[in-house]
Amino acid sequence: MGEFELIRRYFDRGPARRAALGIGDDCAILAPPRGMDSLAVSSDMLLVDRHFFADDPPESIGHKCLAVNLSDLAACGAAPLAFTLALALPTPDEAWLDAFSRGLFQIADRFDCELVGGDTTRGPLAISITVFGSVPGDAALRRDRAQPGDDVWVSGTFGGPAWAVQEIRAGRRSGLPVALLDRLTRPQPRVELGLALRHLASAAIDVSDGLLGDLGHIAERSRVGMTLRADSVPVDAPVAALDDPIRLACAWSGGDVYELAFCAAVENRAAIDALSARFGIALTRIGSVEAGEGIRVVDARGLTLGGLPRSHDHFGS
Numbered sequence: 001m002g003e004f005e006l007i008r009r010y011f012d013r014g015p016a017r018r019a020a021l022g023i024g025d026d027c028a029i030l031a032p033p034r035g036m037d038s039l040a041v042s043s044d045m046l047l048v049d050r051h052f053f054a055d056d057p058p059e060s061i062g063h064k065c066l067a068v069n070l071s072d073l074a075a076c077g078a079a080p081l082a083f084t085l086a087l088a089l090p091t092p093d094e095a096w097l098d099a100f101s102r103g104l105f106q107i108a109d110r111f112d113c114e115l116v117g118g119d120t121t122r123g124p125l126a127i128s129i130t131v132f133g134s135v136p137g138d139a140a141l142r143r144d145r146a147q148p149g150d151d152v153w154v155s156g157t158f159g160g161p162a163w164a165v166q167e168i169r170a171g172r173r174s175g176l177p178v179a180l181l182d183r184l185t186r187p188q189p190r191v192e193l194g195l196a197l198r199h200l201a202s203a204a205i206d207v208s209d210g211l212l213g214d215l216g217h218i219a220e221r222s223r224v225g226m227t228l229r230a231d232s233v234p235v236d237a238p239v240a241a242l243d244d245p246i247r248l249a250c251a252w253s254g255g256d257v258y259e260l261a262f263c264a265a266v267e268n269r270a271a272i273d274a275l276s277a278r279f280g281i282a283l284t285r286i287g288s289v290e291a292g293e294g295i296r297v298v299d300a301r302g303l304t305l306g307g308l309p310r311s312h313d314h315f316g317s
Helices: 003-010 058-075 094-110 160-169 178-184 192-197 212-223 246-255 267-280
Strands: 038-047 079-090 115-124 126-135 151-155 201-207 224-230 259-264 282-291 293-296
Touching: 003 094, 003 115, 038 259, 058 079, 058 094, 058 126, 058 178, 058 192, 079 094, 079 192, 094 115, 126 192, 126 267, 160 178, 160 246, 192 267, 201 212, 212 224, 212 246, 212 259, 212 293, 259 267, 267 282
Parallel strands: 079 115, 224 293
Antiparallel strands: 038 126, 079 126, 151 259, 151 282, 201 259, 224 282
16 A cells, blocks of 8 residues: 555545645645634644553544644634644554544544644654644633632543553553543544633633643743642542652542643632533642642642653653
8 A cells, every 4th residue: 555545545535624725736725714713823843652551442542642642722712623633653554544544534534623734654653734724813712821829620530641651551451441542542632622711811821741840831821930739739530649758649640531631710610610510620729829830739738749750841851
């Protein structure tokens, strides 16, 4: 099977539905939908044994590689529009491609996000996606607009994916609950929540590298400080039973959760609580924004808690 037969068989779904021009030309041509004056664009590269394991089901790999990009759109309050896929493969394994493309298009269809182009090449397995979303320019969520006095919120639960990675690396995959593996391999981007937060949140970010580090990006960009409560973050059930140091490290520094962390004015508490009920997602206040700089995590007595690991950094120690 050659390159163009591979594209035709597994990724070309016919004429573009939303793009002005899609697969089959040198470039795709996109325009924001009516009423949207800006495009939100994000790229992520996923590498085997770095972002997924070689023996992960290919259907879940297809799901995850788009889900992590959709999570970036959610953090900006952008509605999914289209994406491109660059795929390097050691060899065109038909069974793998069939399952991979099925997982990819299941989540793409769920969020009405159309594949409009990309590239394929021979090489070590690597997946790179660029996703495009639409948003009114004045409603986009950003990292640089948190204000002193804002609440700090998170969606969902934390810690499970980081714990699952450690267990898999230790050779204990078979003992992990299916729900915990799904948290790692099939993350659920909070797109609907991001859209609903457009006029409620002052700043937002998706938590991919660890809650402490990702909130640090909001604090740095907004030039504010934060005080966060150590035991305020909801954790996945298997993590709740771990000893305190491991549980706190997984909750605050573990990545791969793809939940939203956001800041919002105190007067928006009732509206945000209503979103929790509307979407069936836990939304939890974990601290507050304050004047100054840096982030403090405090215990029940208000004492600063030290020793939490840094969040993931691809080029850090």
